[in-house]
Amino acid sequence: MDANRSELASLIDRCAKTDGLHATAIPRLSVLRSTRPTEPLHAVYEPAVCIIAQGSKQAILGEAVYVYDRNKYLVISVDVPVVGQVIEASEAEPYLCLKLDLDVATLGTLMLDAGPGPASVEPAPALGLSKVTPELTDAAVRLLRLLETPQDISVLAPLCEREILFRLLQGDQAAKLREIALGDTRLRQVSRAIDFIKRNYRESFHVEDLANEARMSSSALHSHFKAVTAMSPLQYQKQIRLQEARRLMLLGLCDAATASHSVGYTSPSQFSREYRRLFGLPPQRDIARLREFPDGFVAA
Structure with missing residues (x-):
């Protein structure tokens, strides 16, 4: 486990030479670096998994504070405004993290192959933390290694991505991930409401219209929207x-x-x-x- 963590940090360090978020040649994969603790940053987090190799960070959603490091990974289920802050980083040991955007199609086909699994009855908060396992770290390392052999990316990256998602489906966030992929869940209904707001954020809207877009009642929309995002639609x-x-x-x-x-x-x-x-x-x-x-x- 320690050897894999060290290699994960080394691979990210080679990809991210400067502070900030860096896209890679692998679809949906980005790496992050910071050589110092940061100011709190307001940003909209999109569905993804974040695995830290070095340092630590906190994300605030409503009143909840999620602190994650190399021992815990973060899963984001819907687009949600979050306050993020790197809290442990230095020039000698910078904050290093990989971010893999969640692909609904890949999740869906993987779920069909993996068979039935846990499902949430009610929507959970958009952010969730789980323990990093040796198997997940190993899959992440093999995905990042492909950046050093670009000719292999088109064939092998989808396999590594699929394995990472499979490992996530075996963890505590399995129900959240399954809701992302399933077509008729409360989370997907909330996600439809979020998409509507993001497309029409400049315009005023009636909650009833938003509820129709989400295909749920106004009271259910308000309740489930707040459960996921920690805020009302407005x-x-x-x-x-x-x-x-x-x-x-x-x-x-x-x-x-x-x-x-x-x-x-x-x-x-x-x-x-x-x-x-x-x-x-x-x-x-x-x-x-x-x-x-x-x-x-x-x-x-």
Whole structure:
């Protein structure tokens, strides 16, 4: 186990020469590096598994704090706004992590081959932690090794990815993963509501319309949406709006007033209040701070 962990860290270290998130030649696989603890970062996490080789991180969803390191992996089941922060990292021992986006089609075919398994009766929070096993680490190492033999990726990477998902389906997050792949579960209904909000976040909507989109009652939508995301649909929309406005300003595409209008706000003062409540500073000061430390933010 220790040898595999060391090799996993070494492979990620060779792939990620600078701080930040780095895509790889393997579909859906990214690696992350940070040489110092980071500021809290608001970001939308997408369905994925994150396996840390070195260092540690915390993710906050609502009131729940998820701390993970090389002994625990993180599973994300739906797109959800999270506050993430690297809490253990240094120049000598940087934070090193791999992120594999979850492919619904691969999960579905794997479930058919693996046979029946546990299923949740009610939706669970979008984030979940489980213990890293030697078998999971070994599969992750073999997947990363393929980056050093690019000619093998097209044939062998899908096999390694499939094995990683199989190992996850044997762990504590099996029910969550099965809900991602199954077509008619509460989690998939919540996911449909999330997709609708993300597509239409600039526009006002009625909860009844959102419930129809999710194919569930308004009361059930509110209950299950909050169980998964730790927020109401309107709170979710607000976070998506504010994060998009922040992104636009950080890229220098517009000022605060234009950004607020472009994401659906009609009142600049309301935008400023809600922005400060979420990010801790008014828009202009927050963007100045982000630009001062551009490499201090690692998203997953």
